[in-house]
Amino acid sequence: MPRKRKRHTPMNRSQMMQAVHSxxxxxxxxxxxxxxxxxxxxxxxxxxxxxxxxxxxxxxxVVVFINGCFWHQHGCKFTSRPKSNPEFWNEKFTNNMVRDIKTNWKLSLMGYRVATVWECSVKSKFDQTVERLVSFIKGDEETIEI
Known part of the structure; x- marks a missing residue:
């Protein structure tokens, strides 16, 4: 039988979100x-x-971004969208994704190579993720997403 998800009060959820570090x-x-x-x-x-x-x-x-799948909406199993206040969250996630694209473009124009490492790859395939990242850093590819 599926477990019921615990509902959080707005105050409790606010405190949880404030505890998330960037x-x-x-x-x-x-x-x-x-x-x-x-x-x-x-x-x-x-x-x-x-x-x-x-x-x-x-x-x-090389510059490396280590992105949280939830905050940057990777699309993997760690990605979800809160059911409460969907307008706020949709706008926030869209802005995050647009900002990521612009940032990568600006860095490329400045001559930097950009690596994006997703939280899920660190959690599930850590050794392979590090191998690919080190190979990218020492190689000559322009961008990589792991």
């Missing part, structure tokens, strides 16, 4: 540690670059 997330920390172990050095959250990439690797001209 930097130093678990997937980000895992990727950072793996790249460091692979001998790659990087800078964090460069505010002077469009989108403040999670990682900036100067030696290779």
């Amino acid at each position: 930097v130093d997330t678990q997937p980000e920390l895992l990727v950072r540690r793996a790249l460091f172990d692979a001998g790659l050095r990087y800078r964090l959250h460069r505010r002077d670059l469009p989108g403040s990439p999670d990682l900036f690797i100067l030696k290779y001209g």
